[in-house]
Amino acid sequence: MSTRTDRLPRTAPEPTSRTAPGTAGRPPAPYGRRAATLEWIAVHALAVAAALFFVLPFVFVLLTAVMSDSQALTRDLWPNTWEWGNFRTVWETPGFLTWWRNTLLYAGLGTVLAVGSSIPVAYALAKFRFRGRNLMMMAVIAMMMLPPQVVIVPMYLFWSKQLGLSGTLWPLIVPMAFGNPFTIFLLRQFLLTIPREYTEAARIDGCGEFRAMVRVVLPMARPALAAVALFHFFYCWNDYFGPQIYASENPGAWTLSYGLESFKGAHQTDWNLTMAATVLVMAPVIVVFFFAQKAFIEGVTLTGVKG
Amino acid sequence: MTTIHPGLKARRRRSALRTAAFLSPWLLGFSVFFAYPLLATLYFSFMKYDGFTAPVWNGLANWSYVFQDYPFFWPALRNTLWLVVVMVSLRVVFGLGVGLLVTRVRTAPGLFRTFFYLPYLAPPVAATMAFVFLLNPGTGPANTVLDLFGMPQPGWFKDADWSKPALTLLALWGIGDLMIIFMAALLDVPRDQYEAAELDGAGPFARFRYVTLPNISPILLFAVVTGVIETMQFYTQPLVAGKVASGVIGGSGQQFEPGYPDQSTLTVPQIVYNLGFQRFDTGSACVVALVLFALCMAFTAVLMRRGSGFLSAED
Numbered sequence: 315m316s317t318r319t320d321r322l323p324r325t326a327p328e329p330t331s332r333t334a335p336g337t338a339g340r341p342p343a344p345y346g347r348r349a350a351t352l353e354w355i356a357v358h359a360l361a362v363a364a365a366l367f368f369v370l371p372f373v374f375v376l377l378t379a380v381m382s383d384s385q386a387l388t389r390d391l392w393p394n395t396w397e398w399g400n401f402r403t404v405w406e407t408p409g410f411l412t413w414w415r416n417t418l419l420y421a422g423l424g425t426v427l428a429v430g431s432s433i434p435v436a437y438a439l440a441k442f443r444f445r446g447r448n449l450m451m452m453a454v455i456a457m458m459m460l461p462p463q464v465v466i467v468p469m470y471l472f473w474s475k476q477l478g479l480s481g482t483l484w485p486l487i488v489p490m491a492f493g494n495p496f497t498i499f500l501l502r503q504f505l506l507t508i509p510r511e512y513t514e515a516a517r518i519d520g521c522g523e524f525r526a527m528v529r530v531v532l533p534m535a536r537p538a539l540a541a542v543a544l545f546h547f548f549y550c551w552n553d554y555f556g557p558q559i560y561a562s563e564n565p566g567a568w569t570l571s572y573g574l575e576s577f578k579g580a581h582q583t584d585w586n587l588t589m590a591a592t593v594l595v596m597a598p599v600i601v602v603f604f605f606a607q608k609a610f611i612e613g614v615t616l617t618g619v620k621g
Numbered sequence: 622m623t624t625i626h627p628g629l630k631a632r633r634r635r636s637a638l639r640t641a642a643f644l645s646p647w648l649l650g651f652s653v654f655f656a657y658p659l660l661a662t663l664y665f666s667f668m669k670y671d672g673f674t675a676p677v678w679n680g681l682a683n684w685s686y687v688f689q690d691y692p693f694f695w696p697a698l699r700n701t702l703w704l705v706v707v708m709v710s711l712r713v714v715f716g717l718g719v720g721l722l723v724t725r726v727r728t729a730p731g732l733f734r735t736f737f738y739l740p741y742l743a744p745p746v747a748a749t750m751a752f753v754f755l756l757n758p759g760t761g762p763a764n765t766v767l768d769l770f771g772m773p774q775p776g777w778f779k780d781a782d783w784s785k786p787a788l789t790l791l792a793l794w795g796i797g798d799l800m801i802i803f804m805a806a807l808l809d810v811p812r813d814q815y816e817a818a819e820l821d822g823a824g825p826f827a828r829f830r831y832v833t834l835p836n837i838s839p840i841l842l843f844a845v846v847t848g849v850i851e852t853m854q855f856y857t858q859p860l861v862a863g864k865v866a867s868g869v870i871g872g873s874g875q876q877f878e879p880g881y882p883d884q885s886t887l888t889v890p891q892i893v894y895n896l897g898f899q900r901f902d903t904g905s906a907c908v909v910a911l912v913l914f915a916l917c918m919a920f921t922a923v924l925m926r927r928g929s930g931f932l933s934a935e936d
Contacts, residue, residue, distance in 0.1 A: 358727075361722055361733050368736050368794065369736050372740075374755055375751045378762075388760060435646060437643060438644050442640050442643070454647070460655070460914065460917060461853070463856065463890040464662065466897065466910070467665060467893075467907055470897075471903075492653070548744075554746050555856055559894075572746075574746050575861055575864065575865065578865050592751050595747040596748075599742045
């Protein structure tokens with residue numbers, strides 16, 4: 315348990331390696347040990363209470379997911395029988411696999427396109443000096459803060475009336491090839507921390523700017539690239555509004571996030587099956603998190619702290 | 622500055638071309654997916670257009686309809702403001718609290734951090750469905766537990782007075798991102814400042830007030846302003862909560878009464894959908910979209926002006 319989950323990125327070192335605020339430099343007074351024990355108890359009691367708040371919802375969802383149909387209608391908290399077959403029932407629901415495939419297509423292709431097209435833009439905004447750069451950065455931030463609902467009416471008309479692509483996920487995937495503001499912003503923040511000397515050295519060695527970016531800077535930016543790719547993947551995975559607008563008319567184009575809700579509709583009273591479906595939508599995200607925890611947390615700190 | 626070396630001029634042109642080439646994907650994206658639709662939204666806000674017949678000039682009729690006659694505008698704006706005030710402040714206070722807690726945990730810190738962080742990752746639709754189940758007044762585990770302790774059992778997502786608190790609870794559950802940001806900020810507070818304060822006889826509260834808070838105030842501002850912007854975009858959770866709690870079957874072309882119960886979960890982004898895609902009143906949908914745009918940009922401007930440390934356009 316302690317190898318991977320205990321690691322944190324360089325921006326936030328292990329609390330144990332650095333004294334936490336408040337306890338810093340406490341003089342070893344005679345009452346010190348007792349006070350420290352009391353503090354330990356208070357802190358950990360609070361932490362356990364908080365952990366219950368964060369973990370119990372998962373626990374209740376899981377327990378309900380394996381209840382029998384009749385028990386799910388009661389107030390019981392603990393399953394009498396463990397109906398693991400509920401997960402199979404959900405998995406074999408018509409459409410569920412299609413939703414999976416569509417979600418993977420949207421999230422996978424969308425992420426590749428968004429990160430690929432955002433790299434040169436972020437690089438130029440971080441490394442080149444040109445007039446209007448600050449203005450352009452402000453435009454990136456403005457676009458990043460813009461709710462998708464603001465421009466949805468003309469965008470929908472554009473994709474459905476002019477290109478006839480409603481009922482598919484392409485109106486969501488194609489725009490990713492033209493730079494994603496959030497990805498551009500995060501990558502630029504990271505690229506600013508890479509000293510100019512590296513690209514200058516590459517240039518002296520006869521590298522063009524593009525080659526300097528690909529050969530010198532990108533390998534150094536691998537952690538940031540992993541972070542933005544993950545963020546983008548989960549943005550697509552979680553997206554509800556996009557599929558609702560463009561894919562709702564065609565169940566063959568639904569994603570997991572969109573289909574999950576209709577699952578509840580079809581199984582009005584079966585909380586057990588609905589919760590099993592919920593678990594199956596949450597699980598991949600949580601599995602990926604355990605494998606890529608470092609990149610994730612790095613990405614979160616990148617959003618709030620300038621590198 | 623008076624004469625420019627001929628070679629320099631050519632080099633400048635080359636570097637301008639190179640810059641344009643690097644920026645080209647986004648320049649296209651900005652024009653097609655931001656500038657054009659924004660202008661089109663402005664145009665449609667003065668048009669009568671149902672999406673099928675040709676748009677007709679409508680003057681300010683859409684604007685007056687939205688502000689005066691459309692029944693959902695003011696409830697949605699009130700709900701959004703309620704959420705901005707209550708949800709954002711609770712999220713910041715709770716996020717800071719959990720951040721403080723996690724920097725002090727000595728035993729199994731990694732395990733606690735993981736527990737606190739995980740809910741943030743739950744996909745919004747799944748998390749909302751889970752909470753509608755957990756908080757359902759009939760068989761929900763939350764009320765079952767409250768019953769065990771003899772506490773009152775609210776109707777949560779089925780009660781207009783409790784639906785926004787229930788959404789707030791859901792938002793507090795997913796505090797992981799704020800916790801990490803605050804934790805990083807707290808660990809960056811210089812340690813010698815605490816030592817100096819302690820030598821001056823400052824107790825834990827004085828240390829928090831005079832050392833911790835001033836040091837993390839830029840991050841606090843960041844959390845508040847991004848929280849406000851996120852909350853103004855709050856769409857998926859209230860919509861799904863309303864639909865699932867009301868028992869409306871989701872899916873294609875289904876009409877549903879938004880904001881169940883009693884418009885208490887209706888937010889501003891939801892009425893753009895209601896006007897544009899349920900009532901086919903494109904012009905009025907664009908009016909609301911512009912209101913939403915103005916609100917978000919106002920707060921983004923605050924962030925860019927005040928938050929010079931993290932979200933500034935300069936480097």
